[in-house]
Amino acid sequence: MGTRNLEITIIDGGAMIDEGPQWYYCLKHHKVEGQVGCKAKDRIGPFATQEEAEHALEKVQERNDAWKAQNGGE
Numbered sequence: 706m707g708t709r710n711l712e713i714t715i716i717d718g719g720a721m722i723d724e725g726p727q728w729y730y731c732l733k734h735h736k737v738e739g740q741v742g743c744k745a746k747d748r749i750g751p752f753a754t755q756e757e758a759e760h761a762l763e764k765v766q767e768r769n770d771a772w773k774a775q776n777g778g779e
């Protein structure tokens with residue numbers, strides 16, 4: 706109890722993940738995009754899978770809704 710089991714992943718050779726496919730959710734076009742696409746500021750990610758990218762948006766929306774609720778809506 707009270708012990709936090711944090712997993713820290715250390716990637717050898719730098720912080721960039723450049724293996725495998727990368728997926729982003731584009732906030733501009735409201736769709737999942739591959740590695741080539743819109744600018745990073747318009748997208749969330751990267752994610753290892755397309756599905757993950759889609760679910761990431763759901764989480765962002767949930768967070769936004771919670772934020773709105775906390776701040777008395779629009």
Ligand SMILES: [Zn+2]
Binds near residue numbers: 731743
């Ligand atoms: Zn886009």
